[in-house]
Amino acid sequence: MLFDLDDDTQALQRTVRDFAVGEVAPVAEELDRTKAFPYELVRKMGDLGWMGIPFPEAVGGAGGTSLQYAIAVEELTRIDSSVAITMCAHTSLGTQPIYLFGSDEQKERLLPDLCAGRKLGAFGLTEPEAGSDAGNVKTRATLGDDGWTVDGAKQFITNAGTEISGHVAITARTGGPTHPGEISNIIIENGTAGYEQGTPYRKMGWNASDTRPLSFDGCVVPEDNLLGPRGAGFKQFLHILDIGRIGVAAMGVGLAQGALDEALKYAKERKVFGQPISKFQAIQGKLSDMATEIEAARLLTYKAAWLKDQGRSFSLTAAQAKLKTGRLAVKCSEEAVQIHGGYGFIEEYPVCRFYRDAKILTIGEGTDEVQQMVIARALGA
Secondary structure, eight states: OOOOOOHHHHHHHHHHHHHIIIIIHHHHHHHHHHTOOOHHHHHHHHHTTGGGTTSOGGGTSOOOOHHHHHHHHHHHHTTOHHHHHHHHHIIIIIIHHHHHHOOHHHHHHHHHHHHTTSSEEEEEOOBTTBSSSTTOOOOEEEEETTEEEEEEEEEEEESSSSTTEEEEEEEEEOSGGGSTTOEEEEEEETTOTTEEEOOOOOOSSOTTSOEEEEEEEEEEEOGGGEESSTTOHHHHHHHHHHHHHHHHHHHHHHHHHHHHHHHHHHHHHOEETTEEGGGSHHHHHHHHHHHHHHHHHHHHHHHHHHHHHTTSOOHHHHHHHHHHHHHHHHHHHHHHHHHHGGGGGSTTSHHHHHHHHHGGGGTTTSOHHHHHHHHHHHTTO
8 A cells, every 4th residue: 555645746735735824824814703705815726726626627627636636625724614615615516516417518618617716616405404314305496498497495505605606506306296206406507586695604613614595486597407317316416425525524634633733833832830831741642642543534534535536436435534534623623722721712823713613524514423324324234
């Protein structure tokens, strides 16, 4: 087994790290405090080709790998989760469905702007009664002479309401009375009559990312906006969630590493009883446990991405990585706050933001409990 990253991947890792430290870190606290969407950073990431890393150059992407994408997400999250989730949700949830299931016309029309970051993509799955029970979709789409008429609502949707949002691909029941269980995915572009983006949520974390409810009231889109075959929506979004878990797992690794970075830095500077607190065994135990668990989680996440790049089954490993890294991000950010003491409770220190940002990683892209279900089924339990 080879664990060394190739030259191109190492170069991308260094470049993203330099960008995160030099461009993101100086504004991360202000973006979080003001809840301002990072338009300028997204534009720069688009110019650098990072908004389309795992997509072929032929469709406007960077021609990179899933592993390279995961590493880029990890490095961004070491500094700020809001910027990272903007790229992560756009790539995994917004662009992948078009690339994997879109028609030639849909790909030609949408992918160039998506891969360049000129437009952001979103995916609308979650509803009040269709979160973990993803198949319990209430949104309906009825096919008529004018196309699909969509009625319903989605919640907790990322990237759908910014100035550069391009489309949302939503799940909807399309079978009518004859096939009540039929679920399809339909593309709805921003500006379509009857499609309304609600007010952004007031959130615990990810304050500089765009998350809001969506509603559809007599929203009519062309018949050709169907994404892939009619009735294939359930299978499609399960595959998209598998891919998305690699990105979210990378976020967990990055946030945990960022928390460790800050905790170690503070522990070496903070002096108590005449010496840095990093010299005390209790603090050393926390730091060493964090570092060890992060390395294990990183290898699990990289394996999931590598399996996908090899064209092999990655669903189980992605679920394991997502379960492991979400919990680890919460634990490491908590320990980082503890090591900072009272300062960890103050917003001027990044660990306070890390602590708030971490919890969603045990919920989004499938809760921990859903990951356990996926893993148990794969084990034959």
